[in-house]
Amino acid sequence: MDKRRQTELIGYLKELNLRTVCNRFEDLAREARKESLSYGEYLFLVIQEESQARRQKRIERWLKESHIPLEKKMDTFELKCLPNKVKQQLRILLAGHFLDHKENILIFGNPGSGKTHMACALGQELIRQNKKAYFTTCALLLQELLAAKRSLKLPKLLKKLNKYPVLIIDDIGYVQQEKEEMEVLFTLLAERYERGSVVITSNLPFSKWEQIFKDPMMTAAAIDRIVHHSVIVELNISSYRMLTAKNRKAQERR
DSSP states (O other): OOHHHHHHHHHHHHHTTOHHHHHHHHHHHHHHHHTTOOHHHHHHHHHHHHHHHHHHHHHHHHHHHHTOOTTSOGGGSOGGGSOHHHHHHHHHHHTTHHHHTTOEEEEEEOTTSSHHHHHHHHHHHHHHTTOOEEEEEHHHHHHHHHHHHHTTOHHHHHHHHHTSSEEEEEOTTSSOOOHHHHHHHHHHHHHHTTTSEEEEEESSOGGGTHHHHSSHHHHHHHHHHHHTTEEEEEEOSSOHHHHHHHHHHHHHHO
């Protein structure tokens, strides 16, 4: 290809925003000639690289947007500590099919049992499967919902959250909240009912959720919406954080 045509090609590629093709087409052309690839096979290579690069950038953007603590990933999760039933549940959840049915995931367990880590790891894997997720603590979410309600922007915030197929709410019931705050949480859960999946972690069993929602009728209605189409994961194990700390100390002594 002469210099003029090459310059024109680069201009077209930039105009079409094919940045990876622009940077790689010459190297891939040399590889194609070396391997005696057809024009179609060469075209496949350059489009494949462009697609893979865009997918990786999209994943990185969605991970940042998700607010998920990225250190809590599947590679650092102690799967061997989980009961066999939970391991099987997690394998099924990682396939992401629960999102198609708008199912909720409820992760119960004692403090330090790995609830948050599991929810975050699941969220990251779903993003890598091209599904958006959003993580927030229950306390922070309540502040945002209440502020939006008071400024008459609650519908706008609910619409924003609804664009995420999965919403991860961490530590529901961990901090005692006022009734007004729990009312806006109920509004969110009712809004997402059968429209999107919610992953909730809690150290409180359903029998104690009246401590969260304050009102028996609201508690029953909230549980009814959450449990309908749901998977319940029970982490009845020792403190995951304590075990991790012990393993770290043991490695440092070696």
